[in-house]
Amino acid sequence: MVIPKPVFWRDSRMPYVELRKVADGRQVCYAPHSHTQWSIGAITEGQSTFCYRQDRCQVGAGDLVLINPDWVHACNPIDNQPWAYLMLYIDTQWLTALRYRLGLLKAPEWEDIGTAIISERRFYLGYCDLAACLLNSQESLAVKQAMISEYLADVMLSVEDEPLLLPDKMPGVLRELADYLDENAIKEITIEEMCLRCGYSAGHLIRTFKLHFNLTPHAYQVNRRIQQGQRELKQGRSIVDAALSAGFTDQPHFQRTFKRMIAATPNEYRQSSVKEKIDTAAHK
Template identity: 60%
Template sequence: MSTLSSSILTPNTMFSSTDSSPRFWRDARMPYVELRHISDARQICYAPHSHSHWSLGAVTAGRSTFCYRDASYRIQAGDMVMMNPHWVHACNPIESQPWAYLMLYIDAEWLSQLRYQLGLLDAPEWQDISTAVVTQPNLYTEYCDMAACLLDDQQAIGDKQMVLRECLSLMMQALAQDPPVILPQVSCELEKIAAYLRVNCATDISLERLCQQSGYSAGHLIRTFKQHFGLTPHAYLINQRIQMGQQALKQGQPIVEAALNAGFNDQPHFQRTFKRLVAATPNQYRHSSSK
């Protein structure tokens, strides 16, 4: 990374407080990235969920449990975790032990373009990354310096863009030698059901309707859908609604409007579900340090 990072606060000075409130950084001039950081995550619990973007996190203090698809990992300060788009995951405290973390959310199309420009992909199309946990001090330091740069209000936007690109380029090159991901084949019927849920998540969709579309019985549909996507059709639908709500809140929509537009009947239901999947309230998420 450039010498710019040498003037930035170190992780130890940045994350030494006991503030348990999650904080989010984003900038309209960099719409392809969002950063979450929290200094005291003992009470931060996630239900299993997924995102449409690629995520890269770093544990900056303490220890926690990282559940990713069918595997579970004990991670600690200095470890980095990564999550492919649409892969179900959750990261939670260990018996209320203190821990702190940073989490970067990157637009998959933007990252695909970067990997293609680096010569790591044959085409600028998303390709899953097989690695789940990385413990490499040099990459960890680069990541923390990059996060500090993004969070620093005194840094110019051009410097933030450069540092982010340099950090992710190093990470992608380090991961390039990993074996490709080979996932079980999924039927066209299940893919169509998932696509239908994504497009129509704000509407009421019954299990009976999904069974009619797929030709599956209710039990078979639920079982096979969860086996491939990590969530039942209903949980997948709710997960999509929360992602829609997040996008609305990013754009400054009032919470009640975001809730109704995402298919929730009332604001309290939206708030409870949002906190369960995002581990933050809609108000905390909406009032970020965005520009």
């Protein structure tokens, strides 16, 4: 049996949104990871486990999952049973501006959302209609833009009152270390260098960092590298160039790590970008 490949939809005229469609998720297994975008997914068939920071639960057809930017998560099949899903990745700055215009933020600065799961039928059906609209090459740009804005405004207005439970306040030295790793993601930074920067022992650093970021410092850095690789592939860069730009001198290592965290090969991800460029050129 041939497992359908994941489909990625993008449009350069709407750079703030990306859609992923997986028709059969039995071969889709994620390592814990995060995205720079805010994301919202819909389970369209079957069931899966949803791990979100320290929480773990089961979600099924009709459920929506909401994931804050940089929050570690993973969604995987249960006992190799069939399941399918759609996932929208929304640029954080764009969504921040939308929430601010709606009067949901006091300032145009991102605030995490407490809601993790929505099971209300109307939001699920609206999500499926939105995905069908985006995937429809015959639909106009204006309709797609209006539909994404209207749907997300409806969702944002419904979830803003949910409480947000967070771990204890993060030590400033950890935030500084994370910022340093962000700025130097493609460099090899040893645990010894990290310890010198924050004054922690290796064991204490790993435990404390994982408490606040849900990843070890090394996994955090690898996650950032893969995000850099995604950005390069979206621009149509070759897999070799994307790997080098993301700090991987070994292309097979990049491909294995990318597949483990994105549940798609770099080529599958890149092909959607190349196709989008061809389709856009054809409509000019």
